Structure formats: C-alpha cells, structure tokens
Amino acid sequence: MALQQIIAQSATTTTPSSIRQVDEVAKLIDVSKCIGCKACQVACSEWNELRDEVGHNHGTYDNPADLTSDTWTLMRFTEHENQVGDLEWLIRKDGCMHCAEPGCLKACPSPGAIVQHANGIVDFNQDHCIGCGYCITGCPFNIPRISQKDHKAYKCTLCSDRVSVGLEPACVKTCPTGAITFGTKEDMKHHAEERIVDLKSRGYENAGLYDPAGVGGTHVMYVLHHADQPALYNNLPNDPAISPMVSLWKGITKPLSLLAMGAAVVAGFFHYVRIGPNRADEEDEAHHDAAAEQVEKKSQDTSVKTFDPTKR
Amino acid sequence: MDMNRRQFFKVAGIGLAGSSLAALGMAPTPAFAEQVRHFKLARTIETRNTCPYCSVGCGLVMYSHGDKAKNVAQNIIHIEGDADHPVNRGTLCPKGAGLLDFIHSPNRLKYPEVREAGSNEWKRISWEEAMERIVKLVKEERDANFISKNDQGQTVNRWTSVGFLAASAASNEAGYLTQKVVRNLGLVGFDNQARV
C-alpha cells in the first residue's frame, strides 16, 4: 500500500516516519479532447455508489447543476465566441484538483479528517469529519460539499481505493476520447507538452498546461486551448491560492494554545474568510464576486448541499 | 473520532484540545491503514459481455458477488470497460458506464401481466396462462385471415392482419429464431428498429 502512504493530516503536525519514495500521480484533463459526454460523471457515481437526486434542467447542459455530496465531478459548459467570431464550446470537468498544498487540509480543524497521501491524493475521511465546512472555505476551487444526510464533507477521492491497488481512477478508465489520462505527474506533464504542440499546430497559440503554482501545483491538471485565460472555462481561477486567512489561522494557532480558542471565535473568523477575498490576485475580483454570489445562492437553495456554519 | 458538527461545537474545547495536542506532536500513532479505502472488487467474479446500447459494441467486464456456488444468487455489483477490447480499450460512455442501473432498474419487468380490454390496470398472470391465451389469439386470427392465393389465383401464403416488431438489441440467436418463426407463420408486416 505504498501508494497510500500519508504525508499530511489535517490538524496534525506529525508525519508518519519511514516514508518510502513514492511517485506522485496526476490526472491530466485535456479540455481540447473532451466532448462533455459525462461518462466520467456517471462512472464516478457508479464506482463510488453515489446516486444524487434527479434534478431539473435549468436551461443548460450542466446536470446536476452543481457539485454535491453525491456528485463529485461534473461537466461545466461554456459557449465562447473567440476574437474571429467563431464559436467554441468549452467544456471543463470540474472536481477536486488534489493540490500539493491543499487549502482544505490546512483549514480543517479535525485531526485526520483530511489526509494527503505521498502520491499526491488528498482524501477526506468521513469518520473524522465534523461537518464544519471549513474545508470549503479553504478550497480555492470551491469543491467540497457537506452532505445533508450525515453532515460530513465529501469530494473526489481520486479513487484512492482503485489507485491503491494499481488501477486508474474510474473517470480516467471510462473517458471515451482519452481526454482524461492518469500516470505519474512527470509523465502527465510530458504528455501535456505533446498535446500543446498539437494544439498550437491547430492555431491555439496560447495552449498550455494548468498546474497552478499558487497551490503548489495540482495532481489534477488541465490542458487548456486558452491557458492564458483559465477563467474562460467556467471561472477556473486564473491564479488560485489558499486564502491568506487560512494561512493566518494556522499561523496563529500553532504557537498559541488551542485550548484558549473558543469555537465562536473560530466560527466568526471563518465567516469572514468565507465571504472575504479568497484569492490573492486582484484581477480575480470580478470572479470572486460571482463566486460569492454563488455561495449566497447556494445557501438559499436547499437542493444544493453546502453548509454554512454561521447560519445554524 | 466520530461526531457531527453540533457535537463539535458542544465539545469544542475538547476537540481543540485534541488538535492542539496533535499540534504539539502528541498524537497517538494514527491507524494509517484505516485511511485506505476498501477496494470492492477484491473477491468478485468477472464475466465478459458486450454493451447493449449503441453499435460500437464495446466490451464490458461485469463484476458480481457470489462464487457460482449452488446456494448463491449471483449479483452484478459493478460494470466497467474491457481493457482488452480493440475498440473501446476499457472506456465506456455515460450510458455504458451506467449499465448497472439498467440491470437493476426498478422498472424491470418481472412477471407476465395482462391489461384486459378497457381496464386501467395490470393483472399478474402465470406464464402458462399468458402463453395459452396468446397462442389461441394468434391461431384464431391466422386461420381467419391467412391469404393462400391472391385475386389472380397466385400462391402468396401471406398473413397481413398481424404484425411483428423485433428488437434490434436482441442477440443474433434470438433474432434468427424470431425470423424463423415469424416468416413461417406467413407474416410480412415484420420490421426492427433499422426501419426507423
């Protein structure tokens, strides 16, 4: 089970000893090959035994409308008219990015509820989850969701069960066009380079890899035709970073005695973080506003299972 | 540690104590093994099949519980693409990836039923009753309306007052036997989905 070796746990500073050398894995999503068929969505739910509610059509192809505790990945469709007036249908598979510096793990106050494996997988352990929702705050990609059934946080596990026995994640296996590939992070970067050469030969001069440094790189990466404008792809953050407030909290709590810290203080603090800026880049203000609005909307829409600890 | 959010706030002090103890490097040795998600296919039977939807003909592997012992009903718990298959190479589309829910659909038919003339409901019947009644109706209609000769006295041996639509998702073996039976009743109003 070397692939499953844990290198970090939430609310824990110790790391297990005797870590063997483990290759970092990565999932590469080539947006230019994706046809938005949702096979990955279905395979994910099938493998993980998730059955979300049968929803509604809201006037788009996106279904379910958002990630939920029972939908860990979904296609987000954007109709984009480029500079020469040609239409592009940009389709992005959304889900956990498995950041090298996971904001969720940093923000999580419950020991062992979020773990990071040596291979790069960031996984939630619901046995230890207390449902506080801080992981959502810590996530620059707005991924985790709290279940209304058991009030615990859920997200993509990168099929750590499959990876642990040497298999690829379910979404990767099923992807009909090979838009999703899986391997060592190094191999995936190499594969991405080839894809970028091909895309440039087809006139996508700004084709590139999305492996954002602001979170230390990710173990889910995208090949984008317009790598200069990630936000085109349904508000993929241009330059994601863990909220400085999360870092600050960690900074405060480590030297101070946590015994002294009341829950209300934490909650209030995080309320600020949740609605305050969670991206460092000023260019992202517009997107942030949209995202904040989205958060607001979600909290009003009972069908969307996010949880705000301040509204109990 | 197993508590919900409400409990967390109630026992926040304790919780935080725990985490701070951890922060001070006093955590008990974590049971790392528990972090490994259980791999559900470790003891399953694999059966090769072909996707029943479109005509790409993707190879499938169906995983089922039960070791084929006499006292066990095999139950398919997962389906994924057959990596050996030259066309799909292990992949499946959203329809194929969801096949498990076809096999286990709550709308699968399980028993013969009849809806009588004018009725608003189904009535469960036995296979025997269903077959007896159907065959009697078929024979009555065939005997009454089979056309042996046309107006010019030519031998035509056709039957047009009953029609048959066959299933283009049925296997060749079922299709072949259906063709063999249907044509020999004299039926000509006979099609499958290739017509539409």
Added chain:
Amino acid sequence: MTNTWTDIRNANLILVMGGNAAEAHPCGFKWVTEAKAHNKARLIVVDPRYTRTASVSDYYAPIRTGSDIAFLGGLINYLITNDKIQHEYVRNYTDVSFIVNEGFTFEDGLFSGYNAEKRTYSDKSTWSYEKGADGFAKVDPTLEHPRCVFQLMKKHYSRYTPDVASNICGMPQDRMLKIWAEIAETSQPGKTMTILYALGWTQHSVGAQIIRTAAMVQLLLGNVGLPGGGVNALRGHSNIQGLTDLGLLSNLLPGYMTLGNDGEQDFNAYITKRALKPLRPGQMSYWQNYGKFHVSLMKAWYGDAATAENNWCYDYLPKLDVPGAGYDVMKMFDMMSRGEVRGYFCQGFNPIASLPDKNRVVAALAKLKWLVIMDPLATETSEFWRNAGEYNNVDTASIKTAVFRLPTTCFAEEDGSLVNSSRWLQWHWKGAEAPGEARTDVTIMSEIFLKLREMYRSEGGAYPDPILNLNWPYKIPHEPSPEELAKEFNGYAVKDVTDATGAVVAKAGQQLSGFAQLKDDGTTASGCWIFCGSWTEQGNQMARRDNSDPYGVGQSLGWAWAWPMNRRILYNRASADPSGKPWGPDKKLVWWNGKNWGGADVPDFKPDSAPEAGMNPFIMNPEGVARFFAVDKMAEGPFPEHYEPFETPIGVNPMHPKNNKVISNPAARVLPSVWESFGKADKFPYAATTYRLTEHFHFWTKHCRLNAIAQPEQFVEIGEVLAKEKGIAAGDKVRVSSKRGYIVAVAVVTKRIKPLEVNGQTVHQIGIPLHWGFSGLTRHGYLTNTLVPFVGDGNSQTPESKSFLVNVEKA
C-alpha cells in the same frame, strides 16, 4: 460501415455530417481523437447545430436540415470543376466509362419514366446501360461519349454551383469553399477522408439519396476500400446490424436475400432474377451464387422437407404484393388505423416513442384486438392505454385492446452474439440470472411456436405446412441454446460436401467453414450465408479474443469475427492500384504479392486473381466497379437530386422553382391520410430536427437512475436570436407544436444554433432531443415524436424525423 471503428485512426480527414458521433458513439469517436492526435488528421463537422462533435472539430459549418444533397452535389461539382479527383481510381474502379441508355433524361426535376398520378417512376427501363452484341455493357474509356456516366454526372451536378448550394443550405459560402478545399485534398492517392454519418442522413424523405451522394464523393476522391476511408454508417442499436443481416425487415430474408413478389411464382425465375450475371468480361458478380445461399437457407429451415422436387419449399415463403419495402411498419400502422391489422407483437420495440406522429400511432394501437409486449423494461407502448395526463391523454375505458406484457432478460442475463457497426460478431456471456420470472426471447418465441404447432397438428387450420415442417432440431425444444442457433445460422453439411476436384471438404454433420462451400443441391444448410464462417469446426469464432494488430493499422483479425469471411474493410482490393500496389505507404491494407492477395486484412476479392486478369474490386456488383449511376436501384432516379423536406420552411425547391410537383421527393410514398397532416411555414415557421443526447439511449436509460441524474428533464434547443425575438430565456418552459401535436419542454437558449439565410429568407432551426416519456426515472415528459410527420424515405420508408416544421411559444 464499409470500414471499422479502429480504422478511423488511419484517416487524414474526417467528415462528420448527418450524425453526431461524439454524442451518440463516444467510444467509437475515440478513434477520431486518435486520428487527430497521432495522424495529424483534421475534423470537419457539418450540422444544423454546433454539436458536441463540433466542439472538438477543426472546421464547422452550419447547414439547414434536409439540404445535404445540395452541399454534397455542390462538392461533386467542385471536385470535377477543379479537377480534384483520383483519376486512376475513378477510371478503373467506377462506372464512369459506362454508356447509358439513349432514352434517359432529366428535365424539370424529373427523370424519364415518371408517373405523376401514381407518384412513382413506373418505367425505369431507361435507367440502364447500353449493351453490346456480346451482352456486356458498352463503355467509352475516353469518357468523351456524351452519354457516358462521367459526362452525364458532370452535367447533372454542373447546376450545383457554390451560389446555388450556399443558397439552399444557408451555409456561408466562404466556409463552404474552405471545407470543400480541405476535402478536395484527399483526392491525392495516398490521402483518405472517412465519412461518419448516422440517422442525420437516413431520417429524411431523401435519406438514401443523401448517402448515395456521399458515396459518390468518396468514389471521386478514391476513398472507398482504403484504410481511413469509406462511407461509414454509425448504426444505432447494439444489434441493429445483426437484425438487418438476418433479414428481420418486411421484405428481407437472411443475408440480404429478398422475398419474392406475387408475380414470381416460378422458383427458377425467382433465383435467376437475383443471380446477376457479370455486365463486363472477367468480373466476379458474386450474387451469381444466390441459388446456393437460398437453397442452404431452405435446408436450414425445413430440413428433409425441402427437396429439389418441391423447389426447396419455395411456396412456404410469403410473397409480397407491395413493391419496395412491402409491409413496412408505417404501412402496418396505417392498416391498423383502418382495422386491417388486429394483432401485434412488440419485442423490445417501443413504437409509440420510436415511430412518427405519436398520436396517430396510439390511435392505431387502440384499434387492435390484442397486443403482445416482450421487453425487459416497462415501455410506454405497453401502457399506451394509460391516461398520463397531457403526456398521453387517452380514454382508457374505450380502448378495448388486450395487452400482454412478458418480461424478458437483458444482455447481462444471456449468452449470445451481437453484430456491431463494423460487422463484427462478438460473443457475450451470461453474468446473472434474470429477475423474477423473466425469460429469454428465444424461450418465448419457442414456446409460442411449439404450442401453435401442437394446435395445428391436433386441430388443423390455415396452411399448416410451414409450421408443421419447420426444422426444430434443438435438444431442449422449448429452450434452444444460443450455441445451437449460432451453429445453425453458420451452416453445416447435410451430406458430405465436395469441392471442384471431388475431395470432401466437410463431412455430413460438420460445421461449414465459409460460404464458398455452400451448394444449391441440398447438401448444405446455412441459416444466414453471410454469417457462414462464424462457428466452424474450429469452434466459436465470434468468441475469439486475440487483439493483436500485427501491421499496426487497427486490424485485429483475431478479435471476434467479421462478416463476410472476417474481412474488416469492404472492397479492400481497391486499396491497391490496378497493378496491385497500395496507393500510398500509409495506406497499405491488401496487395498482390506475385502469387496472391494478402496483407493486413482478409482480401475482399478472389485471392488468386492476378491484377492482369482485370477483375475489378466491387465484386458484388455485376459491373465489377462502383456505380455513380445507380441504374434502377433507387426510387428517385440514378443521380441524387435535391428535393425539399415534405415540410419545408421555404415552400419552394430552389433547384426547380417553377415546378411545384418536385418541391419534395416526387417518388416518396405519402399515405392518403397523411397529406392533411403536413404543416406549412405560415403557421409553423421554424425548421425542426430531432436527435439523441449522449447521456441517454433512446427510451431505455430514462429507467436508469445514473442517466436520469445526468440529464433529468426534457428540453429543446433554441438559438439566441430567435429566443430574444420570442422573449424566451434559458430555463423557461416553451411549447413546441407541429401540425400533429405539441410538447412542452425547458428552453436551452444557445449560441450553437444560428439563424441561416436561405433563398432570401431567414430560417431558424429548433433542436429537439427525444429521450423523455411518461414512464421512467427522469422527470416525465412528452414523446418527442408527437411532432414528427408520418412520411418516410422513398426507398427505405425511414421516417423524416430530422426535418419538419414547428412553431415555438413561451408556455
């Protein structure tokens, strides 16, 4: 498909038109992405909508639904005018040099021989070649004869100028020319384009002719028979190819043999008419062997009862009094509505969802005395009598049809084989027991037959002979095994079978190894001659699992088994030039090695016929070559012509503005009661097209929770411009109506459908997916085919589901 799924990777260019492969066949479409990634291929998509396939294309152009012949006819004109044709291929492997009968004409939108009263070409005698004293067709290799096929074709399509084509299709001319130029490049001998199409071409009143036009383009470019080429029908259901091969269609017998008509009382004449003699010297004309295939079928069906003396039981087979498709399903439902059909079987078929004009279909079913449903799922058809409010507003009590619903197994619960779109017969294995009391179709059909036979035996009845004499050699009579049935359709020796030298090639009782062994003397039996070779003395060839691809061109000959004779690419002799050498280094498939034909595929040719012998690659045609001129095979004429859909948004055929008899297909059958159900553009101004979505499979997956989640609720797609005009916002409910009924659905407002300028007016198109109904786990909805007109293609009678008129209002 002429080619195979895996072969798409060898293409230099891929044209997806009349289909949406990424949406409907994602795992086959993988080979398009492979061709793009590893063969530097470019992808062209031509579709009324910017589709999921278009989203990964290099070039996309919008087209008005139903105008495909104008686009392709224009392309033919472009290729000829700009001399972008593969000359050596065209000259040697097609009928361009054949001289056409003198009386053949085309005037004012009609070919010679039209009978306006009957709306059909009752005299097709001029649609033929001029024959010499030797009985062979005359040819002019210089191609200068004014009546040679090349000159006639050139003249016919000279009318399809870029202006004309663009005007009819509503396609911006610059895009059209850019795409034509890309396509024209594949006329180079070493380059191929593949064409992938589906129901976007078949479901038109001129569907078969659209596909012919595409085939003509491919022949001009020299792209048929080569790796990465071909005309590829991406078929819908998992075994729709197999059921077609097995002849489960109104006018067919297994292996594309046909039922005789009333006039064909003489067995030998029936055979001779189909056993076509070569039209040119030295050609194979493989259908010459029709008698062998037919007698072998009769032996499989009737065993000892079939003898030379009784013409192998020829009289047992029903004869047809209706030309063409005969008693196709639309005709049957029309007869049903008049009380002429009283009993009906639906085996895994949901006609109220699949057939056009749902209200007409339901009204017809209500006239039945009885209906038998065999299905694994609770279909709408089985409950056509149930009032489901607006979705199915019927008066239950007044419907006197008795409905029997029999539960059947699904794929996972049986062994057997399916034929995929590449003609591969693939075996599958049972993985679970059927739920409840469900039974296989084989068991149900056997029990019905055996019970009937018992009744005919004991009490007599109408013409019992075929029933009493049907060969039923199965070990468990009410439950024949898939193995027994597969061995029977493959075929076996009834008596010892000898070859030309007198040597025994198969002993009595042994499985045959291929259709070359079939005889017309009663010594062989084969239930489907094209499947002969699938289960030989070496065992079940369909279950083979060797996926190696020794030549690296996507030909895994050891995987399953393909008809005919395990050939993966049809007409593959054409992949080599007349001297037997491949056309290009990347296009090596089969070649002449000095002694015989061989290579990466099984040659679709006489294996020892040297190139000098002059046998041509299209061995099924009596000409030996491919036809641009369809002789008398098509209902509408030998060259495809543009006709408008029966419901046209422009009300005129711009090719023939003065002849209102040829606005729409003049040879399509319109049933008398259907004329009044056509709408006109004044009340129904928008062109509509129906289609399926990748998340769903027809009307099955709405019963599957995972798919219901992925696409839960009925919607229609409306372009932004029209939506704005009508005050419709994304997510609004809209009512879409045709002359035949209406549906209500959520509006998806999109940039992907743009208004088109057609013949001086703006045409808006509406996209209507078809997966919802009044049963299932999705949100319930209307059966989309409520809107579709009850008219079909002139040859196949496939309904015109892709092109009709609607109105749209905010609901």
